[in-house]
Amino acid sequence: MVEIRDYTDSDYEDVKINLEEVGMFNPQLDTRENLRIKITKNPGSVIVAVVDNHAIGNAYIVYDGWNAFIFRLVTRKGYRMQGIGSLLMDEAESRLRKKGAKEVSLFIKEAELEHLERYYTKRGYVHRKGKYQAMYKIL
Numbered sequence: 465m466v467e468i469r470d471y472t473d474s475d476y477e478d479v480k481i482n483l484e485e486v487g488m489f490n491p492q493l494d495t496r497e498n499l500r501i502k503i504t505k506n507p508g509s510v511i512v513a514v515v516d517n518h519a520i521g522n523a524y525i526v527y528d529g530w531n532a533f534i535f536r537l538v539t540r541k542g543y544r545m546q547g548i549g550s551l552l553m554d555e556a557e558s559r560l561r562k563k564g565a566k567e568v569s570l571f572i573k574e575a576e577l578e579h580l581e582r583y584y585t586k587r588g589y590v591h592r593k594g595k596y597q598a599m600y601k602i603l
């Protein structure tokens with residue numbers, strides 16, 4: 465049985481494992497403290513998929529009233545292809561819809577382009593016109 469629910473602080477180590485397994489853990493951003501701040505400022509903005517008391521999947525929701533994003537969608541290896549990623553996406557989108565978001569964006573890894581394009585296209589996502597590359601700066 466899979467349960468999709470709000471992330472709590474005690475899920476941190478599991479989420480870290482999920483992100484590390486796929487090279488998506490950012491030691492600057494994905495700290496326990498940052499997630500604490502995120503869920504305090506925006507309750508319900510991190511969701512987890514729980515099996516046997518372990519968060520084996522997660523997604524972060526970002527919405528400030530202007531634009532909405534989904535980040536860090538991961539299902540741990542061994543639990544994939546059972547619809548867990550889809551449950552997380554459905555829940556994230558449903559939460560955004562309830563908050564009034566009119567569209568949602570996400571970034572896909574170039575290394576996984578083919579799989580992920582298929583994955584998200586099947587779920588109704590389309591490419592934005594123009595080519596964009598993500599850039600960042602340490603503050």
Ligand SMILES: CC(C)(COP(=O)(O)OP(=O)(O)OC[C@H]1O[C@@H](n2cnc3c(N)ncnc32)[C@H](O)[C@@H]1OP(=O)(O)O)[C@@H](O)C(=O)NCCC(=O)NCCS
Nearest residue numbers: 486537538539544545546547548549550571572579580583
């Ligand atoms: C993408 C991901 C979350 C899907 O999780 P999941 O629990 O297996 O998802 P579901 O069971 O709902 O759906 C499985 C689908 O993924 C497809 N798939 C298989 N391998 C895949 C891969 N390497 N990457 C993406 N999708 C894949 C399957 O074909 C299946 O498609 P279908 O719905 O058309 O049958 C999971 O593969 C993952 O964690 N990947 C690594 C992290 C990642 O790249 N996340 C996306 C960041 S943008």
